[in-house]
Amino acid sequence: RKEVEQDPGPFNVPEGATVAFNCTYSNSASQSFFWYRQDCRKEPKLLMSVYSSGNEDGRFTAQLNRASQYISLLIRDSKLSDSATYLCVVPQAGGSYIPTFGRGTSLIVHP
Amino acid sequence: GAVVSQHPSRVICKSGTSVKIECRSLDFQATTMFWYRQFPKQSLMLMATSNEGSKATYEQGVEKDKFLINHASLTLSTLTVTSAHPEDSSFYICSARVSSLEAFFGQGTRLTVV
Numbered sequence: 001r002k003e004v005e006q007d008p009g010p011f012n013v014p015e016g017a018t019v020a021f022n023c024t025y026s027n028s029a030s031q032s033f034f035w036y037r038q039d040c041r042k043e044p045k046l047l048m049s050v051y052s053s054g055n056e057d058g059r060f061t062a063q064l065n066r067a068s069q070y071i072s073l074l075i076r077d078s079k080l081s082d083s084a085t086y087l088c089v090v091p092q093a094g095g096s097y098i099p100t101f102g103r104g105t106s107l108i109v110h111p
Numbered sequence: 112g113a114v115v116s117q118h119p120s121r122v123i124c125k126s127g128t129s130v131k132i133e134c135r136s137l138d139f140q141a142t143t144m145f146w147y148r149q150f151p152k153q154s155l156m157l158m159a160t161s162n163e164g165s166k167a168t169y170e171q172g173v174e175k176d177k178f179l180i181n182h183a184s185l186t187l188s189t190l191t192v193t194s195a196h197p198e199d200s201s202f203y204i205c206s207a208r209v210s211s212l213e214a215f216f217g218q219g220t221r222l223t224v225v
Binding site for chain 2: 008041042043044045046049087097098099100101102103104
């Protein structure tokens, strides 16, 4: 099993829709998780962090399921500007924070 | 928030030449920086972890003699792609660890070897 796995998509949704994608991880000892957003040919930018059960920021909700070892990202009321690749980041095993990225999930929001 | 500056953002070089990419932390000291490479439609792959004042730790499959990393100060790490070949064309991104739980990323460098 890969350390971090994501469905590459693309997820193609209309404006206003609610969309969710998951990220599974293999290191059961991981304590912190992150969602990054990456626009084409740009650097990843931190979207949300997840330290315990979940986190909510406006239209975005991130949740953690430790038993099944996955985190999810829910986007409500999708905007055209939400179109991007969403990267899940899980620290590598060993305690020191070395970001390990999933492949990313592509989201396309259309009018 | 913390800012990481990466330079150049885009470079085109001839096959066989060397290219240096700089990564600077502008408003904080970074004892640890990471270098990643991203090929089209693929994830960011960690190449190496750079620690200030010591040798970099390379991931399996990454040639340390080809990808030279220098982290001589707390605010600067450099990646030099030596004897570049077309297959080295990629998007290179650096990241600086801010704390035990967070890292910030540079803008990335698009390298094209012709």
